[in-house]
Amino acid sequence: MTHLIEARDIHLAFGETPALRGASLAADAGEVLAVMGPSGSGKSTLLHCLAGILTPDAGEVRFDGERIDTLGEAQRSALRRDRFGFVFQFGQLVPELTAEENVALPLLLNGTRRTAALAEARPWFARLGLDGLERRRSGELSGGQAQRVALARGLVARPRVLFADEPTGALDSLTGEQVMELMVGAAREQGTTVVLVTHEPRVAAYADRESVVRDGRATSLSAEGVAP
Amino acid sequence: MSVPLTLLGLLEREPSHGYDLKRDYDAFFGRGKPLPYGQVYATLGRLARDGKVVAGEAEPGDGPERKRYVITEAGVTEFETWLTEPVAPEPTLQTVLFTKVVLALMLGRDAGQYLDTQRAAHMRRMRELTELRRTGALVDALLADHGLFHLEADLRWIDLTAARLDALAEAVRP
Numbered sequence: 001m002t003h004l005i006e007a008r009d010i011h012l013a014f015g016e017t018p019a020l021r022g023a024s025l026a027a028d029a030g031e032v033l034a035v036m037g038p039s040g041s042g043k044s045t046l047l048h049c050l051a052g053i054l055t056p057d058a059g060e061v062r063f064d065g066e067r068i069d070t071l072g073e074a075q076r077s078a079l080r081r082d083r084f085g086f087v088f089q090f091g092q093l094v095p096e097l098t099a100e101e102n103v104a105l106p107l108l109l110n111g112t113r114r115t116a117a118l119a120e121a122r123p124w125f126a127r128l129g130l131d132g133l134e135r136r137r138s139g140e141l142s143g144g145q146a147q148r149v150a151l152a153r154g155l156v157a158r159p160r161v162l163f164a165d166e167p168t169g170a171l172d173s174l175t176g177e178q179v180m181e182l183m184v185g186a187a188r189e190q191g192t193t194v195v196l197v198t199h200e201p202r203v204a205a206y207a208d209r210e211s212v213v214r215d216g217r218a219t220s221l222s223a224e225g226v227a228p
Numbered sequence: 229m230s231v232p233l234t235l236l237g238l239l240e241r242e243p244s245h246g247y248d249l250k251r252d253y254d255a256f257f258g259r260g261k262p263l264p265y266g267q268v269y270a271t272l273g274r275l276a277r278d279g280k281v282v283a284g285e286a287e288p289g290d291g292p293e294r295k296r297y298v299i300t301e302a303g304v305t306e307f308e309t310w311l312t313e314p315v316a317p318e319p320t321l322q323t324v325l326f327t328k329v330v331l332a333l334m335l336g337r338d339a340g341q342y343l344d345t346q347r348a349a350h351m352r353r354m355r356e357l358t359e360l361r362r363t364g365a366l367v368d369a370l371l372a373d374h375g376l377f378h379l380e381a382d383l384r385w386i387d388l389t390a391a392r393l394d395a396l397a398e399a400v401r402p
């Protein structure tokens with residue numbers, strides 16, 4: 001079976017700094033995959049390569065069986081807009097827009113009309129426990145509320161893959177677990193694959209499986225014993 | 229604590245007298261609780277009876293016991309199986325994790341791979357507990373949380389140890 005999204009033996013250096021050195025990682029349709037590993041090991045860089053934000057120096061990235069690392073910037077940007085959703089740790093809401101406009105943004109950007117986009121955005125507020133906050137701006141939301149708005153924005157266009165980089169990193173553990181619960185619940189409901197970067201084991205435990213990045217390489221180990 | 233398996237591990241390193249085994253056990257694994265001589269010899273006696281070690285001839289000299297013990301094939305197999313199996317991920321098993329890592333380093337085994345396997349076993353258990361916590365009654369959820377926090381503490385230790393393996397290997401090798 002081909003994986004929905006896959007990186008094969010990718011290498012990437014920032015100038016003299018090698019960030020990825022032969023990393024391979026794959027997620028299947030509907031799977032929730034946690035990417036763990038020490039700080040600076042290359043987790044975010046790997047996520048950015050999978051999502052077509054960065055292109056690796058060597059190796060392949062495939063989405064739905066097709067190479068995406070060889071696409072031009074315009075095509076990759078269209079892919080990100082139409083097929084992928086994103087949730088990051090900080091500073092992701094557009095401060096000038098209301099919460100509901102923020103959620104509707106991916107739809108507006110792919111050409112949906114404003115009334116239709118807002119109509120699709122609104123049910124997310126009840127679903128994520130954000131009733132009544134539709135018209136607030138990001139400065140008027142708590143960190144946990146803002147993160148749920150960001151989550152709704154990441155999922156509203158029903159992406160095939162949601163990329164989440166430390167989505168609970170700025171939240172206390174209870175709020176973080178609520179966000180995880182909602183994220184994994186909503187992703188499973190709509191069949192969205194999730195690639196979740198986190199260094200917190202309790203967050204990673206929401207995933208189906210984890211992969212560990214060390215020194216720019218990823219390994220997925222089963223818990224079976226290994227041969228001596 | 230797994231005294232018999234730890235002694236087997238020390239014997240896998242080199243044939244030793246009971247005295248040497250006790251000294252190394254106390255230095256690395258005793259942590260303020262030395263192993264009584266009686267227990268060392270009783271354990272070696274059981275291991276010999278089960279064919280895991282053989283005792284050499286008594287050597288001349290003073291003191292009660294002057295036999296050198298040698299590990300057998302069966303002993304090596306038992307030890308290796310134990311060493312490479314992840315410990316059941318339950319709270320408060322740090323001492324066994326610690327013992328396995330130190331023995332692996334002493335014997336020049338791949339302690340990093342052992343830690344990775346253990347990490348995967350812990351993560352699998354954490355996924356089960358997370359599921360229980362999501363779907364169970366409040367009491368189950370509280371119990372699951374207790375397990376999750378403890379396993380998380382183990383995992384932090386596993387990650388820290390993995391990052392320090394080279395320095396640790398220096399420290400435990402003669």
Ligand SMILES: Nc1ncnc2c1ncn2[C@@H]1O[C@H](COP(=O)(O)OP(=O)(O)OP(=O)(O)O)[C@@H](O)[C@H]1O
Pocket residue numbers: 014017018019037038039040041042043044045046199
């Ligand atoms: N834009 C950049 N320019 C230069 N070096 C970079 C850049 N981004 C990342 N790096 C370097 O690449 C390596 C991998 O960084 P990356 O951000 O992927 O790590 P990470 O695993 O996500 O770490 P963290 O857990 O701290 O977020 C690091 O050595 C980092 O300093």
Ligand SMILES: [Mg+2]
Pocket residue numbers: 043044045165
């Ligand atoms: Mg990062």
